Amino acid sequence: AQTVTQSQPEMSVQEAETVTLSCTYDTSESNYYLFWYKQPPSRQMILVIRQEAYKQQNATENRFSVNFQKAAKSFSLKISDSQLGDTAMYFCAFMKQTPSGANSKLTFGKGITLSVRP
């Protein structure tokens, strides 16, 4: 079974600064996907960024980027130029890749609450 660990329950950052959210995972799988989801106070789960394990290049989406270290089983999220709207809970999640292409289940970490200060 896979586990996802987010050891920091809360973080705070000044507006316009950069913040990094940590995530580690444990798996015996070789092929998998990793995700970061954002949950603002509205409760809606929003996909922020995804990474395929076989790709060495780190994924980026505008101000969001990841540092994927496969050997270390680490998947951190960097938010640049933090904005007030980034205030939310962030979840790291793991999904194994199946040979048949059938979907697999998402396993979530406990989440981290990020507060952006004006």
Add this chain to the structure above:
Amino acid sequence: NAGVTQTPKFRILKIGQSMTLQCTQDMNHNYMYWYRQDPGMGLKLIYYSVGAGITDKGEVPNGYNVSRSTTEDFPLRLELAAPSQTSVYFCASSYLGGAGAYGYTFGSGTRLTVV
């Protein structure tokens, strides 16, 4: 597209009562999921379905039941509600082969309180 629609958004139940959380999606997704979110615990999978007529247990299925008679609908049934079922419930869906590329599409959640 409406995406994934959950009803109700909020509900208060008394201990021992039963209720059904509704979930419907209009994207023709094969896969549907129910998660519960508890403070500090992340999201845990309750049940999932890979298509109409096929359901399977997730990590925390006790106290719940599901059915999948159509592609669109995946209701979650709570029988004999207990305080431990106080939680926020999320329904999600994905299409075959698409979850890795696009993740899941989530509903807006149902906040359930059992008193």
